[in-house]
Structure formats: C-alpha cells, structure tokens
Amino acid sequence: MATATKERSVIVTLRVKVDGKWRRLPAAYGGNGRIRPGYAQVGDEQVEFAGPAYELRLYEDRQAKYIPFKSGATDADAERKKLEKSPSKTAAKNAAESAGGTFVDKEDRQTLARTAAAYIRDAQQRGAMEAADQARLVNEEFRKLLNRKTYVDEITRDDIFKFHTALRKRGCSDRTVANKHQRLTSWLRFAGIDKTILPPVPKYEETLPTIYTSDEITTLLAEAAPYMKMSILLALKCGLRDQELMHLEFSDLNLADKTLRVQGKPRWNFKVKTHEQRHVPIPNDVLDELKAWKEKRTGQSLILGTKNGNPNTKLLFALKTLARRAKMNCGRCEGCKAKRRECETFTLHKFRRSYITTLLRNGIDLRTVQAYAGHKDIASTMRYLRPASAKEAQGKLNSVVW
Numbered sequence: 001m002a003t004a005t006k007e008r009s010v011i012v013t014l015r016v017k018v019d020g021k022w023r024r025l026p027a028a029y030g031g032n033g034r035i036r037p038g039y040a041q042v043g044d045e046q047v048e049f050a051g052p053a054y055e056l057r058l059y060e061d062r063q064a065k066y067i068p069f070k071s072g073a074t075d076a077d078a079e080r081k082k083l084e085k086s087p088s089k090t091a092a093k094n095a096a097e098s099a100g101g102t103f104v105d106k107e108d109r110q111t112l113a114r115t116a117a118a119y120i121r122d123a124q125q126r127g128a129m130e131a132a133d134q135a136r137l138v139n140e141e142f143r144k145l146l147n148r149k150t151y152v153d154e155i156t157r158d159d160i161f162k163f164h165t166a167l168r169k170r171g172c173s174d175r176t177v178a179n180k181h182q183r184l185t186s187w188l189r190f191a192g193i194d195k196t197i198l199p200p201v202p203k204y205e206e207t208l209p210t211i212y213t214s215d216e217i218t219t220l221l222a223e224a225a226p227y228m229k230m231s232i233l234l235a236l237k238c239g240l241r242d243q244e245l246m247h248l249e250f251s252d253l254n255l256a257d258k259t260l261r262v263q264g265k266p267r268w269n270f271k272v273k274t275h276e277q278r279h280v281p282i283p284n285d286v287l288d289e290l291k292a293w294k295e296k297r298t299g300q301s302l303i304l305g306t307k308n309g310n311p312n313t314k315l316l317f318a319l320k321t322l323a324r325r326a327k328m329n330c331g332r333c334e335g336c337k338a339k340r341r342e343c344e345t346f347t348l349h350k351f352r353r354s355y356i357t358t359l360l361r362n363g364i365d366l367r368t369v370q371a372y373a374g375h376k377d378i379a380s381t382m383r384y385l386r387p388a389s390a391k392e393a394q395g396k397l398n399s400v401v402w
C-alpha cells in the first residue's frame with residue numbers, strides 16, 4: 001500500500017520570470033531548515049529573485065494544485081507545515097476502504113444533536129410551535145434508543161424499526177406510531193440522511209373516534225354530583241380538552257355573549273395545544289348551570305378548581321369513580337380487572353370526541369366545528385365525519401321534502 005507521503009505532498013514554490021518566461025521553482029531552505037526568503041532551489045544552487053510571488057503546490061490524488069500566497073516566504077512555509085500535518089483525505093480513504101469501511105469526510109458529517117437542534121429551531125422560526133414541541137419529543141424518544149450513535153449516517157433502517165417497537169411497547173396506537181414515524185423521518189431527511197434506508201410509514205387502520213352513546217351520557221349526568229355534572233357539561237357541550245377544562249376560569253366566560261374563551265394560563269404554565277385562543281359558544285342549558293355554579297363558588301377563580309384554588313388534576317379519576325358507582329364499567333378492560341377498577345372506556349377526552357361528532361352530525365359545517373374544536377388542520381376534524389346509523393337517520397329522513 002502506498003504511504004501517505006507518496007500520495008500527497010505540499011511544497012512552497014516561487015513564481016518567477018526566467019529568460020522572459022514564467023516558471024515555478026521550489027523554495028530554497030537554509031541549513032537550519034528555515035525557508036530562505038527570495039531564494040529558489042535550482043539544481044544544487046540557491047538562486048535569489050527580487051520580489052517573487054509565492055505559491056503552495058499541493059499534490060494530491062495525482063493532481064497538482066497551486067494555491068497563490070500573497071504574504072511572504074515565512075507565512076507560506078508555515079501554511080505548508082499546517083497542510084502537511086492535516087490528515088490526507090486520500091490516505092484516510094484508502095485506509096478505510098482497505099479495512100472494508102466507508103470514508104466520510106469529517107466536515108460533511110452531520111451529527112444527530114446538531115441537526116435536531118437546527119430542525120427544532122427551523123420549526124420555531126416558522127412559528128410552528130406544535131411541530132417544534134413534537135420534534136423535540138420524537139427526537140428525545142428516538143435518541144434514547146440509539147446506542148451511542150453520534151452521526152446521522154450511523155442511523156440504520158433497524159433503528160427506525162426499533163423506534164416503532166418501543167412506541168408500541170408503551171401503548172401507542174398504530175395511528176400514533178405512524179404519526180411519530182412521519183415526524184422522525186421528516187427530521188432525518190432534513191438532516192440529509194440517505195433516503196433509501198427509510199422504511200415506509202407503518203400502516204394503520206383508520207378507526208372512528210370512540211364516543212359516548214346518548215344513553216351513557218344520560219346515566220352519567222343523572223348519577224353525577226353537581227361538581228362532576230358541571231365538568232361533564234363543559235367537556236361534552238363546549239368540547240374542552242382535559243387541560244382546558246382544568247384551567248377554565250370564571251373570567252373566561254362572557255355570559256352576555258354566551259361564549260367562553262379558551263386561552264393559555266401562564267400562571268399554571270398551561271398552553272393551549274395549538275397555541276391559539278378560541279371562542280366557543282355556550283349552549284343555554286350549560287349557561288344556566290354556569291350562572292348557578294358561580295353563585296356557589298364565590299371567591300374561586302377556577303370553575304373546576306380544588307378547595308385551595310388549584311387546577312384539579314384528579315378530574316379523570318373522579319369520572320372513573322362516577323362510572324364505577326353508576327355500575328357502568330365494561331368489566332373487560334385491564335382497568336376494570338385491576339384492583340381500583342378504573343374502567344378504560346371512561347375518559348374526559350371522549351366527551352370532547354362526542355361533542356365534535358354530534359356537531360357534525362347535526363349539520364354544523366366542518367370549518368365551524370374545526371374552529372370550535374381548536375383543531376389546527378381540517379383533517380383532524382374530518383376524522384370525526386361518520387355516517388349516522390340507520391336509526392339515527394330516521395328522523396332526518398322523514399323530514400326531507402322529496
């Protein structure tokens with residue numbers, strides 16, 4: 001194998017006129033090893049030239065390259081030493097290839113950490129806060145799985161499959177796995193990964209969001225104490241998310257306009273999911289309940305706060321307790337089988353899904369429902385479009401004028 005010195009050399013040359021022709025001559029060195037400014041080596045002799053131009057002659061990959069050098073001989077020689085010390089790309093490449101590896105130029109290699117930070121910053125600069133948050137999450141989850149990998153080009157197809165498996169293990173639905181896969185690959189493409197290693201988006205069945213039946217809602221409301229009743233009504237008839245429900249204040253209500261405003265609460269470090277405020281209409285029955293509730297809650301700012309005036313983080317468990325007491329548990333899920341018998345089929349979010357579905361089914365247009373639900377894109381709202389059952393369609397069908 002050829003040695004690096006044979007593959008690559010750097011010398012200082014003088015560009016000088018000899019007998020009326022431009023020539024390049026190697027620089028001359030003194031006995032002390034120092035370059036002799038103004039002198040060129042011609043055969044055995046060192047010849048002086050007045051005010052020569054210096055160049056560096058870089059020989060690499062069987063090609064000579066001349067780098068003009070404006071300052072004097074000493075600087076040119078210092079640069080030569082630097083170039084000589086810097087590892088030769090060719091030598092490194094040969095060594096890597098003979099060892100069966102691939103040589104990648106160091107400055108071209110993207111690190112996972114740097115590209116992730118750039119990707120998140122890019123989303124932030126576009127004002128895509130939700131995307132930025134998601135990118136951060138996916139990034140953390142993915143990088144935890146990698147065994148000390150630093151560079152983007154170290155990522156394999158297997159790493160991505162490992163990511164899918166880890167997500168499923170912690171209970172993510174197929175739909176969530178597909179979403180996270182898309183976020184992950186979007187970052188990796190941004191980071192310049194070899195696209196051919198990326199597996200396709202995992203398939204998932206588009207299932208309809210589960211909702212409460214009207215019988216279930218009737219029973220729950222009938223069994224609920226005033227506090228839970230207020231909670232259910234706000235979730236079901238105003239479509240609030242769990243966190244929005246917990247942080248709703250009396251000052252967010254506009255009783256004259258019959259609307260409420262969903263907004264962030266920096267005091268509790270609560271941000272609305274899409275980072276957008278929205279106004280939601282309050283149905284008359286909920287409005288009456290809210291007015292009566294307000295009378296009972298003097299001195300409280302949060303509508304569903306705890307006695308100490310803090311957001312109630314146990315709202316979900318209160319709902320599960322209500323379902324159990326009302327003997328509505330499904331009896332089949334993991335939650336029902338566990339000691340506390342907290343049925344998985346009862347969630348606050350299911351009220352919100354019931355809200356969106358009911359609005360759409362009652363003919364409220366998609367754009368309006370999207371705005372009330374606070375969905376960032378219409379596709380999220382469209383998931384809730386579902387054909388009504390034959391029984392449900394009966395009434396409407398009978399009122400159709402043929």
Ligand SMILES: [Zn+2]
Pocket residue numbers: 329330331332333334335336342343344345
């Ligand atoms: Zn259950």
